[in-house]
Amino acid sequence: MSLAAPGAPTRDGPLRRLSDLFMRRPRLFLALLLTPPLLWLGVAYLGSLAALLAQSFFSIDEFSGLIVREFTLKTYGELLQPANFDIIVRTVVMAALVTLFGGVIAFPIAYFAARYARGRVKALFYLLIMLPLWSSYLVRVYAWKLILAKEGVITYIADHTGTRGLLDAWLSLPVVGGPSLSISYTGTFLVFLYLWLPFMILPIQASLERVPRSLIEAAGDLGADARKTFSTVIFPLALPGIVAGSIFTFALTLGDYITPQIVGSSTLFLGQAVYTQQGVAGNIPLAAAFSVVPIVIMGIYLTVAKRMGAFDAL
Amino acid sequence: MTTPSTIPAVRFRAVARHFGEVRAVDSVDLDIAEGEFFAMLGPSGSGKTTCLRLIAGFEQPSAGTIEIFGEHAEGVPPYRRNVNTVFQDYALFPHMSVAENVAYALMVRGVGKAERLAKANEMLALVKLANFGARKPAQLSGGQRQRVALARALINHPKVLLLDEPLGALDLKLREQMQVELKTLQRSLGITFVFVTHDQGEALSMADRVAVFNAGRIVQVGRPEEVYERPATRFVADFVGGSNVIEPEAATRLRLPAGAWSIRPEKITLSATGNGPLGRVESLQYQGAQRRYVVAVGPDRLSVVTAAGTTAFTPGASVHVDWPADAPTRLEG
Amino acid sequence: MPSRPPLSVTLAAAAGLLFLHLPLAFIFLYALTTEEKSYQFPPPGFTLKWFAVAWDRPDIWQALGLSLRVASVATALAIVLGTLAAAAMARYRFFGREAVSLLITLPIALPGIVTGIALRAALNLADIPFSFWTIVIGHATFCIVVVYNNAVARLRRTQGSLIEASMDLGADGFQTFRHVVLPQLGTALLAGGMLAFALSFDEVIVTTFTAGQQQTLPIWMFSELIRPRQRPVTNVVAVMVIAVTLIPILAAYYLTRDGEAVEGASK
Numbered sequence: 064m065s066l067a068a069p070g071a072p073t074r075d076g077p078l079r080r081l082s083d084l085f086m087r088r089p090r091l092f093l094a095l096l097l098t099p100p101l102l103w104l105g106v107a108y109l110g111s112l113a114a115l116l117a118q119s120f121f122s123i124d125e126f127s128g129l130i131v132r133e134f135t136l137k138t139y140g141e142l143l144q145p146a147n148f149d150i151i152v153r154t155v156v157m158a159a160l161v162t163l164f165g166g167v168i169a170f171p172i173a174y175f176a177a178r179y180a181r182g183r184v185k186a187l188f189y190l191l192i193m194l195p196l197w198s199s200y201l202v203r204v205y206a207w208k209l210i211l212a213k214e215g216v217i218t219y220i221a222d223h224t225g226t227r228g229l230l231d232a233w234l235s236l237p238v239v240g241g242p243s244l245s246i247s248y249t250g251t252f253l254v255f256l257y258l259w260l261p262f263m264i265l266p267i268q269a270s271l272e273r274v275p276r277s278l279i280e281a282a283g284d285l286g287a288d289a290r291k292t293f294s295t296v297i298f299p300l301a302l303p304g305i306v307a308g309s310i311f312t313f314a315l316t317l318g319d320y321i322t323p324q325i326v327g328s329s330t331l332f333l334g335q336a337v338y339t340q341q342g343v344a345g346n347i348p349l350a351a352a353f354s355v356v357p358i359v360i361m362g363i364y365l366t367v368a369k370r371m372g373a374f375d376a377l
Numbered sequence: 378m379t380t381p382s383t384i385p386a387v388r389f390r391a392v393a394r395h396f397g398e399v400r401a402v403d404s405v406d407l408d409i410a411e412g413e414f415f416a417m418l419g420p421s422g423s424g425k426t427t428c429l430r431l432i433a434g435f436e437q438p439s440a441g442t443i444e445i446f447g448e449h450a451e452g453v454p455p456y457r458r459n460v461n462t463v464f465q466d467y468a469l470f471p472h473m474s475v476a477e478n479v480a481y482a483l484m485v486r487g488v489g490k491a492e493r494l495a496k497a498n499e500m501l502a503l504v505k506l507a508n509f510g511a512r513k514p515a516q517l518s519g520g521q522r523q524r525v526a527l528a529r530a531l532i533n534h535p536k537v538l539l540l541d542e543p544l545g546a547l548d549l550k551l552r553e554q555m556q557v558e559l560k561t562l563q564r565s566l567g568i569t570f571v572f573v574t575h576d577q578g579e580a581l582s583m584a585d586r587v588a589v590f591n592a593g594r595i596v597q598v599g600r601p602e603e604v605y606e607r608p609a610t611r612f613v614a615d616f617v618g619g620s621n622v623i624e625p626e627a628a629t630r631l632r633l634p635a636g637a638w639s640i641r642p643e644k645i646t647l648s649a650t651g652n653g654p655l656g657r658v659e660s661l662q663y664q665g666a667q668r669r670y671v672v673a674v675g676p677d678r679l680s681v682v683t684a685a686g687t688t689a690f691t692p693g694a695s696v697h698v699d700w701p702a703d704a705p706t707r708l709e710g
Numbered sequence: 711m712p713s714r715p716p717l718s719v720t721l722a723a724a725a726g727l728l729f730l731h732l733p734l735a736f737i738f739l740y741a742l743t744t745e746e747k748s749y750q751f752p753p754p755g756f757t758l759k760w761f762a763v764a765w766d767r768p769d770i771w772q773a774l775g776l777s778l779r780v781a782s783v784a785t786a787l788a789i790v791l792g793t794l795a796a797a798a799m800a801r802y803r804f805f806g807r808e809a810v811s812l813l814i815t816l817p818i819a820l821p822g823i824v825t826g827i828a829l830r831a832a833l834n835l836a837d838i839p840f841s842f843w844t845i846v847i848g849h850a851t852f853c854i855v856v857v858y859n860n861a862v863a864r865l866r867r868t869q870g871s872l873i874e875a876s877m878d879l880g881a882d883g884f885q886t887f888r889h890v891v892l893p894q895l896g897t898a899l900l901a902g903g904m905l906a907f908a909l910s911f912d913e914v915i916v917t918t919f920t921a922g923q924q925q926t927l928p929i930w931m932f933s934e935l936i937r938p939r940q941r942p943v944t945n946v947v948a949v950m951v952i953a954v955t956l957i958p959i960l961a962a963y964y965l966t967r968d969g970e971a972v973e974g975a976s977k
Contacts, residue, residue: 100795100854
């Protein structure tokens with residue numbers, strides 16, 4: 064076309080002609096952009112998930128230990144056996160507790176960061192919350208093995224503050240107790256709480272940031288005291304953030320198999336069950352069926368959360 | 378109007394642009410003459426900006442043909458059109474200096490660095506920003522950014538310069554100053570300017586011709602005086618300058634021939650002893666250089682603007698409303 | 711409402727932050743202890759000798775080398791794929807767009823163990839032996855979303871009219887990408903790449919399923935935690951892992967801090 068600028072050498076290289084083609088056929092360009100990531104995620108990743116799902120409908124021959132590639136629901140039936148079902152219940156209860164306590168600890172931090180922190184303090188807050196989110200997961204679990212060890216710092220503090228009796232009394236309790244904190248559900252719980260706390264703080268903070276200051280002032284203006292303002296204005300508005308945070312804490316606890324292995328009693332959690340079934344036991348179908356459990360639980364959880372508007376707070 | 382012998386700078390024939398169900402532009406015919414300062418005026422969503430983007434090549438018509446200096450423009454990408462745009466948000470590249478911004482069109486054409494920066498400085502001098510080349514766009518005021526955008530769009534000597542609400546973000550005083558400067562610049566360069574605005578005052582004061590847009594169509598094209606004095610439709614009468622639209626049933630009451638009419642408020646005179654219909658002053662607004670009345674004539678309300686220095690009437694006063702014989706304009710439809 | 715925080719809120723926030731950060735201090739402390747067999751507190755004595763011991767261990771060097779190589783390749787792949795996906799999602803509206811967005815997020819939305827065992831199941835079915843590349847495939851899969859999130863956030867903040875302005879001034883699509891889009895996107899891609907690197911360097915959950923007999927540094931550490939040999943050496947490695955991941959994370963933070971949160975969750 065001679066619409067080009069006068070006197071300008073129009074460099075009509077192959078790239079420019081290719082660009083012409085893309086301008087005329089934007090859909091072709093879009094397809095080219097999307098093909099590589101979709102090939103990777105759609106074929107390699109979704110394919111893998113499909114393979115996993117397929118395996119969960121296979122079963123294992125009890126005598127030969129070989130996988131029988133025939134459709135059956137037998138493997139899912141095995142999940143309902145008491146030993147396996149216990150694992151699921153134990154994990155869900157743990158996830159629920161971690162989520163609940165995570166919310167309680169996270170809220171003041173998020174509230175402070177959203178309402179009171181300004182300028183440099185706010186930047187520092189953000190950094191302090193974000194850093195552990197990205198930094199070494201394994202090292203952070205390991206730190207607690209040091210702290211919770213029988214000869215570690217907790218015992219030392221208990222000894223020197225005269226609370227050793229209290230600690231021993233807690234450890235002698237059924238279920239939550241154990242030979243030491245690092246070999247008990249209490250320990251596992253503390254580590255989960257520590258690990259997933261930032262995932263709870265950030266969405267709550269995000270939802271609190273969106274509460275207009277004038278709204279809180281209006282509540283105070285209309286005669287609500289601090290407690291009433293919190294329960295009638297701030298908390299309901301922060302709820303989507305809390306639900307969003309709980310998605311993370313819940314999902315992450317359900318799928319973790321490293322933490323309970325390093326800090327915890329010898330009973331299994333869901334993630335460990337998957338790991339052991341596929342590894343030592345070689346029962347891939349059962350491992351696959353086990354791993355479908357967190358997917359289903361999270362599917363239900365996400366559906367409910369979506370109804371509560373949690374995705375707006377992400 | 379264009380003379381048939383010359384090729385128009387921009388020609389639209391039955392051009393439509395649909396976005397799904399939305400008809401942003403719906404069958405527009407248009408001829409813009411070379412060297413003309415052409416304004417597209419209309420409320421937001423009336424299709425004027427889409428028309429501008431069709432000329433620039435950011436949009437392709439769903440139907441119809443667009444010619445730029447006689448050449449078909451459908452399918453020609455923006456970078457192959459000798460048409461440049463001043464964007465509403467200026468769209469200056471934030472990572473480049475002002476001079477690099479202005480020289481951008483030369484850089485992508487492969488002009489050497491020294492040459493293109495010298496040319497950029499010339500353009501900056503033209504828009505009175507001679508010493509600002511080294512700054513970043515973020516270090517400039519709104520008015521200065523606007524001038525940079527102008528210099529950047531002009532460096533290629535486009536055959537048509539498109540301006541998308543270029544003065545919208547400026548304050549009143551700066552806007553008036555820029556109106557004069559843009560007009561002067563356009564005269565001296567002789568480039569066709571196509572100017573999109575929703576501000577009727579801006580369109581009337583700057584343009585050689587105005588196209589009034591409504592609902593994806595052009596409802597009237599003409600010189601500013603024509604559009605203002607002889608609005609073709611109720612919409613134009615009301616949108617451009619404000620007017621008394623007199624419906625057919627009110628026409629006889631106001632001693633007008635049958636039909637719908639428009640009378641501009643400043644064409645109406647008020648007097649205690651006139652020949653026109655008698656009314657009563659309902660309200661008066663003092664506005665410095667003028668007074669604005671609402672006068673009730675029977676069941677009808679007329680808006681009247683009188684110059685300062687003429688006799689003032691107080692609310693409640695009885696007045697005769699008169700207008701010159703050529704003041705009422707018959708409205709279509 | 712008062713503009714100064716109530717004391718109770720301040721104390722609770724401070725205690726929460728302390729809970730979040732204090733534990734890592736013990737890693738540093740125990741890297742210096744003279745006690746080898748237990749986690750005795752307070753340490754009976756302090757020494758720097760474990761750093762020397764760790765320095766001389768070839769297995770650590772090997773694991774470190776593998777981790778660095780995996781993280782580099784996975785990050786490079788994630789930058790390419792994440793940028794392509796971000797460009798498509800930020801500029802176009804198309805059928806199935808929501809599904810693509812979900813697909814990109816899925817690898818971090820699902821528990822790591824699901825991704826891990828799914829990849830292993832697929833590798834088994836396809837008879838692909840474990841190798842360097844099987845680790846990379848796993849890592850790139852969950853790193854894409856990190857780069858993608860950063861790039862999409864930046865593209866959304868960038869004025870759409872900049873691209874039009876560039877084309878208007880005569881630049882074709884490729885020139886526009888080089889002179890306008892890439893400079894705008896640059897720091898976001900760098901930040902996303904650094905986070906992806908940190909994430910990959912530190913990953914253990916998926917890696918267990920795709921590594922076979924090879925040991926990345928986290929896998930090496932994990933096995934040391936289950937069956938400790940020289941505990942202080944593990945501590946030294948832990949200190950090193952903190953250092954190696956901290957630097958890119960901080961860099962990413964400073965690259966994107968102007969009003970743009972570093973998006974995406976880890977694990």
